[in-house]
Amino acid sequence: MKPSKVYQQIAALKNEKRHGFAVLLDPDKISSGKMEHFARLCNDAGVHFVFVGGSLVLDHEISKCIHIFKEHSSIPVLLFPGNPAQVCREADALLYLSLLSGRNADLLIGQHVVSAPMVKGSGLEVLSTGYMLIDGGVPTTVSYMSNSHPIPADKSDIALCTAWAGEMQGKHLIYMDAGSGAQTPISAQMIRKVSSNISIPLIIGGGIKTPEKVRENCEAGADLIVVGNAIEKEESLIRELAAATRI
Template sequence: MNQLLRQTFASLKSSGRKAIALLLDPDKTSELEAFRVIELAEAHGVDFLLVGGSLTVDASIHTLVPAMKSRTKLPIILFPGSPTQITPSADGILFLSLISGRNPDLLIGRHVEAAPLLKGSGIEVLPTGYMLIDTGKPTTANYISNTQPIPHNKPEIALCTAIAGELLGLHQIYMDGGSGADSSISTEMIHAVSSRIDIPLIIGGGIRTQEDAMRIWHAGADVIVVGTALESDPSGSFIRDLGAAKSQIHAQSEMEFPQI
């Protein structure tokens, strides 16, 4: 089984390096817009392209992903809301188990439906503990999943949930404030989780500025995911800012811990 992406994510945690993932909603992203994002991503140090969402209205993902693959060597990873969003042209899939909720359909039910499609498909499967965090207002993910998010001021609940996911054998934890979140997940919660798990931590939701990204990376996130902010960034200035912030963090790290 292909494990290149799994090894890439794991190396982030072990090396202390940071990564950027851009999330494209196939219902809102034309091929032309995707090509624009790809050009900016390649120029400014983006590591992964995620495609998908909690709810997709049409089947555009099945044409968008192959078109993107024809334009870039960056890994394209599915972020599926349902098995209908699985397309074999992708490099990998975040096989999400919603461990913050108690909805059996999203803990294992949808996975049973998707398993025959994924087995032997060539898509690298990345078992991921998905945790919804309250960041100020109801989101599509909350509504569609029919679950309550973890309260923003309860880092101990997030920590115990993440540890449980790690002990169950999941390969990364994704804490998400949801699309259009009012604010990002607190640095207290991020640090509490990151400092106690040995698998990569992905953070998404409410990341709108370079300062947000720096704060979240410094708190312990290995990967940040930016989606909604791309929709209001036609110039690509935010992607450039993220790339600059990542380079700054890596430069600081090399000064503090020079390679021998």
Template sequence: MSWLHDLRNDQRQGRKRLAALLDPDDLPTGRDWTRFMDGLNASPITDIFVGGSLLTYRNVKDILHSLRAHYNGRVTLFPGSPEQVTPGADAVLFLSLISGRNPDLLIGRHVESGMRIREMGMDVVPTGYMLIGDGPLTTAAYMSNSLPIPSAKKEIAVATAVAGEMLGLGALF
């Protein structure tokens, strides 16, 4: 079964899923890692997303290997760049930053990583990524050179989400 099929099946059956996004640059190490993993396994979290807007030193492949050894749920890549795509996850969210107007994040990076993902045989989830908010500039907004949709502009967020759905994006984040 695919990640998206499982998600929709859980939704139909009234089962809830909760994902935690783990930024490889902000993860604990050593004994703190063991306590962290014990906490994750004891929590209601059903899915772990792995990735970040700015990856500076942690190896995604090593983190996936360690998650596989210590975590009981689904592990999905949430890549901020093609360099973060690596084997070992259950699926990859093929992210398109639909709230921005940066062509590199609408299709450019997908061209760079698409063939490699296909060769890995990973489950691919076409995902619209929307930045929404009024707070301080986030790493995602800065790195993508994209302004978030203002929180007060719900109609823009809805129209963007609908357009993503019409483009065939199976999930929105």
């Protein structure tokens, strides 16, 4: 399946040496009743993409959340699912994650096989994504739920070889994630090492809280920065953090 519109927007960021900002909306923390408000905040801040999903989502309102968001915004919505039950047609695209940092066959290919008919029939733009967890100093929901070891934070060579393997397998994107709520975000040194050696777009997330960190990550070669927790705590940060990708 060839990716198209959303992929082209992400690839354009890289080709034109610009940087994008994505807000992660966790339906368990930002309920459908707040979606209109968040849509307006994201519009006003010039957010490029919205990711929706979680390692474990208790709320069954993902479709409703996306539907409301899209009534008030034309920002593309990308599903960021911890499992196939979070896939829904209302989004624009699906980050079709393969957990390359782990050695859990189910998250590399098993869940994809089981959900293939549903994903194929969804009409979603499918973005094949090499997903890499990097140690962020604390156990995160995703490391627990995926039952996998993250790549040690100081092992940039392992990160690079993992990203290379994903690129050579034909992944459209690499997403390096220190995990939601990480204590220590991914180092600029690791971002630089990976970014300067791959040609597909690089998404960076986990524990990013300040415009300075956003800026540092952009300078190190991140094409798209993802923030969730910090914005849930202080929604006015959306504007500041998004602006930092444009400096």
